[in-house]
Amino acid sequence: MSIxxxxxHPTQNEELIFDRSQTGRIGYRLPKLDVEETNIDExxxxxxxxxxxxxxxxxxxxxDVIRHFTRMSTWNFSIDLGMYPLGSCTMKYNSRLNExxxxxxxFANLHPLAPVAxxxxxxxxxxxxxxxxxxxxxxxxxxxxxxxGAQGEMTGVLIIRAFLDKRDxxxxxxxxVMLIPDSAHGTNPASAALAGFTVKTVNSTAAGLxxxxxxxxxxxxxxxxxLMLTNPNTVGIFEKNIKEICDIIHQAGGLVYMDGANMNxxxxxxxPGDMGVDVIHLNxxxxxxxxxxxxxxxxxxxxxTLELEPFLPIPRIVKDGENYKLDFNRPESIGRVKAFxxxxxxxxxxxxxxxxxxxxxxxxxxxxxxxxxxxxxHHLVEDFDKPFDSDPMHEVIFSHKKQTRKGVHTLxxxxxxxxxxxxxxxxxxxxxxxGAMLIEPTESVGRQDLDAFIDAMKAIAQETVENPxxxxxxxxxxxxxxxxxAAAARxxxxxxxxxxxxxxxxx
Amino acid sequence: MANKIPENLHYSKDHEWVKVDGDxxxxxxxxxxxxxxxxxxxxxxPSVGDKFESHEAFGSVESVKAVSEIFTPIAGEIVEANDGxxxxxxAVNNDAYGDAWMxxxxxxxxxxxxxxxxxxxxxxxxxxxx
Numbered sequence: 230m231s232i233x234x235x236x237x238h239p240t241q242n243e244e245l246i247f248d249r250s251q252t253g254r255i256g257y258r259l260p261k262l263d264v265e266e267t268n269i270d271e272x273x274x275x276x277x278x279x280x281x282x283x284x285x286x287x288x289x290x291x292x293d294v295i296r297h298f299t300r301m302s303t304w305n306f307s308i309d310l311g312m313y314p315l316g317s318c319t320m321k322y323n324s325r326l327n328e329x330x331x332x333x334x335x336f337a338n339l340h341p342l343a344p345v346a347x348x349x350x351x352x353x354x355x356x357x358x359x360x361x362x363x364x365x366x367x368x369x370x371x372x373x374x375x376x377x378g379a380q381g382e383m384t385g386v387l388i389i390r391a392f393l394d395k396r397d398x399x400x401x402x403x404x405x406v407m408l409i410p411d412s413a414h415g416t417n418p419a420s421a422a423l424a425g426f427t428v429k430t431v432n433s434t435a436a437g438l439x440x441x442x443x444x445x446x447x448x449x450x451x452x453x454x455x456l457m458l459t460n461p462n463t464v465g466i467f468e469k470n471i472k473e474i475c476d477i478i479h480q481a482g483g484l485v486y487m488d489g490a491n492m493n494x495x496x497x498x499x500x501p502g503d504m505g506v507d508v509i510h511l512n513x514x515x516x517x518x519x520x521x522x523x524x525x526x527x528x529x530x531x532x533x534t535l536e537l538e539p540f541l542p543i544p545r546i547v548k549d550g551e552n553y554k555l556d557f558n559r560p561e562s563i564g565r566v567k568a569f570x571x572x573x574x575x576x577x578x579x580x581x582x583x584x585x586x587x588x589x590x591x592x593x594x595x596x597x598x599x600x601x602x603x604x605x606x607h608h609l610v611e612d613f614d615k616p617f618d619s620d621p622m623h624e625v626i627f628s629h630k631k632q633t634r635k636g637v638h639t640l641x642x643x644x645x646x647x648x649x650x651x652x653x654x655x656x657x658x659x660x661x662x663x664g665a666m667l668i669e670p671t672e673s674v675g676r677q678d679l680d681a682f683i684d685a686m687k688a689i690a691q692e693t694v695e696n697p698x699x700x701x702x703x704x705x706x707x708x709x710x711x712x713x714x715a716a717a718a719r720x721x722x723x724x725x726x727x728x729x730x731x732x733x734x735x736x
Numbered sequence: 737m738a739n740k741i742p743e744n745l746h747y748s749k750d751h752e753w754v755k756v757d758g759d760x761x762x763x764x765x766x767x768x769x770x771x772x773x774x775x776x777x778x779x780x781x782p783s784v785g786d787k788f789e790s791h792e793a794f795g796s797v798e799s800v801k802a803v804s805e806i807f808t809p810i811a812g813e814i815v816e817a818n819d820g821x822x823x824x825x826x827a828v829n830n831d832a833y834g835d836a837w838m839x840x841x842x843x844x845x846x847x848x849x850x851x852x853x854x855x856x857x858x859x860x861x862x863x864x865x866x
Contacts, residue, residue: 415803640774640801657801663772714800715775719825 246297247725250287256294285727304708306652308521312678314605316624316655316667317414317463319493319515321598326585327518327578336577341569345554352553355546355570358580362530365591366489366509367502370538372545373530374571379416381510381529382457382488386424387563388508388533388540389455389484395561404482406452410439412464412659414488417457426454433661437464437617444477453483460501461491463659464617465602465624465667475505484508484537492516493671494599494623497592501532508533517579528575542566597672598623601679605668608683612690616662623671629664632690635697639664642689644711645703649685739862740767742833746849747858748809750791753833756849761810764837765797765828768862773799776828781817781838788812790848794839797828810848812841 269278289297306313313320331337339351359371375381386407393401407426409417411433418428429447432440439458447453456478460468468474475485487501487509493516495501501509513528514521521527531541543562544555586594599622606615606625614630629639643653643666655667670679692699704710741747746754751769755762770776778798788794793805794814817839821827827836843849853861 660802660804715777715826718775718777718798718800 243297243300245725246287246289246294247285249289249293249297252288254288254290256290285725308673311650311652312670312674312682313652314654314668314670314682315652316465316626316669317490317658318521318655319490319512319623319669319671320521320652321493321515321518321671322673323518323520323578324582324585327581330581331574331577336573339573341573349553351573352546352555354580355573355576356548356553358576358583359530359546361580361583362511362532365496365500366492366511366532367500368506368509368532369502369535370533370541371530372541372566372571373528373576374542374565374567375510375529375531376567376572377527378488378490378510378512378515378529379420380566381512381531382416382486383420383423384529384531384542384563384566385486385508385510385533386420386426386455386457388531388537389486390424390426391540391561391563392484392537393454404452404454406447406450407454408444408447408456408478408483410458410462412437412462412661413457413459414463414490417459417488421457431456433462433464436619437462437466439468439470439474441470441473441477444474448477448481448483451481453478453481455483455486455507457486457488459488459491460504461494461622461624463491463667464626464662465491465494465621465669466617466619467494467622471504471506479505490515491623494595496595497588498595502534508537513575513579518582519575519578526572526575528572528579544570546570594672595623598670601670601672601674602668604679605670605683609686612687613666624667624669626659626662627666627668628662629666632693632700633664635693637693637697637700639666641700641703642666642686642693645689645692645700646685647704648706649681649688651682651685739771739859740833741855741859741862743855745833745855746809746852747855747861748807748852749861750807750809752807752809754809754849754852755837756843756846759843759846760815761812761841761843761846761849762837763794763808763810763839763841764832765806766858767832770829770832770836773797773804773828774801775799776825779821779825779828779838781819781821782814784814784816786814788814788841806838808839808841809852810841810843811845812843814839815842816840 308320308322335350339348345352355373359373363369363371372384375384393404397404405426407421407428408431409421409428410431421428431447432443434440458468458474460471462468478485484507485505487506489509489511492511496516509532511530511532513519513530519528533541539559539561540563542565543559544557545559547554547556583591602621602623602625606621609627613627616626616628629637629642632642639656643656646653657665658667659665689700702711747766751766753764753766776797776799779795781795788808788811790809790811791807794808795806797804797806818837821836821838
């Protein structure tokens with residue numbers, strides 16, 4: 230008996246939804262008209278109506294749509310499928326308990342315009358989360374309004390700007406230099422520029438730390454508004470001179486903003502407020518296990534010192550006796566940065582995470598996250614170039630240096646990892662390491678998964694020596710092989726059009 | 737990987753090349769730089785008349801990996817920018833020293849080019865940093 234592989238199965242050969250269209254197919258039936266018919270021209274003028282009769286919109290049934298998108302959803306990788314070691318992104322498990330709590334009807338169905346008296350529970354939750362995050366960061370002024378990390382960062386930088394304007398008056402114009410390390414996240418210089426600052430880059434040392442001499446030299450040049458620093462930094466190393474760094478910036482008359490992207494290495498162990506940091510943003514969708522990216526909206530709380538607290542966005546959620554209220558009367562506030570109070574659903578999940586862990590549990594999660602990264606670092610150091618000797622914190626960085634002589638680069642290693650069932654790590658970031666692979670296992674993986682990941686990386690190192698083409702042409706086990714990323718970026722096809730060649734047939 | 741390093745050009749440690757013709761310098765990025773960047777998908781260049789100090793960023797190159805700033809080793813005023821790179825950014829990968837020249841600068845001080853690395857010095861610099 231011979232078995233032929235069928236390639237027409239829809240999971241192997243998914244058409245575009247447009248290609249499934251059949252003229253005249255209708256997936257609904259309207260009830261009989263039980264009111265008097267009105268001439269449409271009396272309700273909507275013809276210039277406001279489309280004239281093309283929805284040309285090109287696919288005519289499909291409900292079940293066609295559901296199956297089409299469900300099939301495509303199975304091509305995705307997700308944190309519920311396996312280890313997702315995307316450095317700097319903290320792709321930790323999002324517990325089902327968080328989801329259960331977020332679906333409590335009193336929270337889930339609350340209208341954002343509900344009167345304050347009818348939303349006391351929600352306001353109490355926000356207030357409680359603020360208190361917990363203040364304890365965790367050591368920074369007592371908090372707004373949960375920003376909708377994402379970059380917005381929290383922008384909020385922090387605008388607060389620095391408002392503070393300097395108030396403190397220095399007209400002279401604040403001379404203080405417009407924001408220092409940013411060469412290893413920083415790209416959003417840092419973008420936020421600084423949007424807030425009207427000029428960026429000067431601080432070099433890193435060979436050990437992967439802020440170059441203190443260069444920092445001092447830049448401060449001596451004057452005009453310092455502040456420093457934007459990630460700690461642990463983007464190569465996963467703790468800036469051990471953080472206290473001195475903050476002192477230098479403060480002496481130069483500036484403030485220190487910390488990018489909280491890497492807080493998963495610090496929670497319950499060390500507090501930015503104690504290090505001398507003035508303002509920080511957190512990512513609830515990283516450190517506090519709320520859904521990430523396509524899985525849900527983000528939340529990027531901004532936490533600051535009491536000195537900066539008057540500048541936080543309005544409204545502030547404040548306690549008045551036993552009740553909670555919204556305080557709009559903050560004349561020095563930078564204003565609103567997001568409609569209503571931010572992404573409330575994420576606050577519920579983050580508080581659920583904090584409460585279910587407790588102080589001890591949060592500390593243990595941090596320790597496990599660091600231990601896991603060090604475990605990976607320890608086991609791969611023979612096979613891959615590790616550009617910095619220091620012990621990493623919650624993420625460990627390698628480069629492709631040992632593989633390039635065989636023609637294998639970081640991108641190839643990342644693609645080959647997909648064949649082993651792992652989401653690739655962050656690649657080519659930060660830029661100061663050529664061919665960087667930034668691996669962040671998080672605390673959500675056990676020893677078996679870590680060992681499987683290490684084995685996969687070791688196998689790829691071996692393949693690079695014995696059969697580099699296997700790696701260079703990866704992935705092999707996926708529905709679609711190596712994509713032409715350059716063509717996709719140079720000539721992007723962003724929209725289906727009726728006269729377009731069918732993409733799915735060429736894929 | 738052997739990098740092409742033409743002899744008649746000047747080189748910077750930021751991996752730009754400069755070709756001098758009278759008081760005008762033509763500037764691009766080196767073969768080594770385009771290899772390091774990977775497939776280039778977009779090149780952002782300044783406008784004619786813009787003025788730059790030496791070592792100032794005059795534009796950026798976006799590859800599938802990252803966006804990188806490009807620095808002018810020579811101070812001066814832009815007299816021409818290579819608009820052809822808008823539609824043909826892959827030229828940076830295919831012909832770094834030819835079609836993918838980026839800007840022409842009227843130099844404030846032609847001596848700046850002489851202070852740059854020669855082809856031999858640039859090759860040494862690359863091998864030291866490999």
